[in-house]
Amino acid sequence: MAAEVAELRDGVVLRWRGTLTDDEMVELVTSYGASAAPGWWDQVRPHSFGWVTARDAEGAVVGFVNVVTDGGDHAFLIDTKTRGDYQRRGIGTEVVRMAAEHARGAGCEWLHVDFEPHLRAFYFRACGFEQTDAGLIHLPSLSAEVPPLAFR
Numbered sequence: 001m002a003a004e005v006a007e008l009r010d011g012v013v014l015r016w017r018g019t020l021t022d023d024e025m026v027e028l029v030t031s032y033g034a035s036a037a038p039g040w041w042d043q044v045r046p047h048s049f050g051w052v053t054a055r056d057a058e059g060a061v062v063g064f065v066n067v068v069t070d071g072g073d074h075a076f077l078i079d080t081k082t083r084g085d086y087q088r089r090g091i092g093t094e095v096v097r098m099a100a101e102h103a104r105g106a107g108c109e110w111l112h113v114d115f116e117p118h119l120r121a122f123y124f125r126a127c128g129f130e131q132t133d134a135g136l137i138h139l140p141s142l143s144a145e146v147p148p149l150a151f152r
C-alpha cells in the first residue's frame with residue numbers, strides 16, 4: 001500500500017492529500033517567481049484525485065504535485081512545484097514518486113505528464129518517465145470560424 005506520509009532529509013515531510021490552503025499555494029508559486037492566481041487551488045482541489053504536499057521542519061509548504069485520473073487506467077500528473085529556495089534537493093522527484101505510488105495503488109496503469117523542454121532531465125532522468133508521442137490543443141486558440149463537424 002502506498003505511504004500516506006514520508007520523511008525526507010532535513011525534516012521535510014511528504015503527505016498524500018496533506019492540508020494546503022489557497023494562500024499557501026499562492027506563496028509557493030510566488031516563491032519561484034511565477035505569478036499566482038488567488039483562488040486557483042480552491043477551484044482545482046475538488047476535481048483532484050489526490051495531491052502530495054511537502055512541508056519543511058517549520059511547517060512551511062516547500063513542494064506540491066497534483067494528480068487527476070479518468071477513474072480507470074489513466075492518471076495525469078500536473079503542477080509539480082518546489083519552493084524556490086528548496087529546489088534541486090530532490091523534493092520534486094520525491095513528490096512525483098509518492099503521487100505515482102498512489103496512482104498505481106488506485107489501479108491506474110499509466111501516468112501521463114507534459115512539460116516544457118528545459119524540464120526533460122527532471123521528468124525523464126530523475127522521475128523515470130519515458131518519451132512518447134502525445135498531443136495538445138490550446139483550446140482558446142481554436143478558431144471560432146471553423147464550423148463544427150456536423151455542419152461541414
Ligand SMILES: CC(C)(COP(=O)(O)OP(=O)(O)OC[C@H]1O[C@@H](n2cnc3c(N)ncnc32)[C@H](O)[C@@H]1OP(=O)(O)O)[C@@H](O)C(=O)NCCC(=O)NCCS
Pocket residue numbers: 032079080081082083086087088089090091092093094114115116118119121122123125126
Ligand atoms: C520542476 C521542479 C518542480 C523541480 O523540482 P526540484 O525539487 O528542484 O527537483 P529535484 O531536486 O527533484 O530535481 C532532480 C533532477 O531533475 C533535474 N532538474 C530539476 N529541475 C530542473 C530544471 N529547472 N532544469 C533542468 N533540470 C532540472 C536535475 O537533473 C535534478 O538533479 P540535480 O539537481 O542533481 O541536477 C521545480 O524546478 C519547479 O517548481 N519549477 C517551477 C514550476 C514548474 O515549472 N513546474 C513544472 C510544471 S510541468
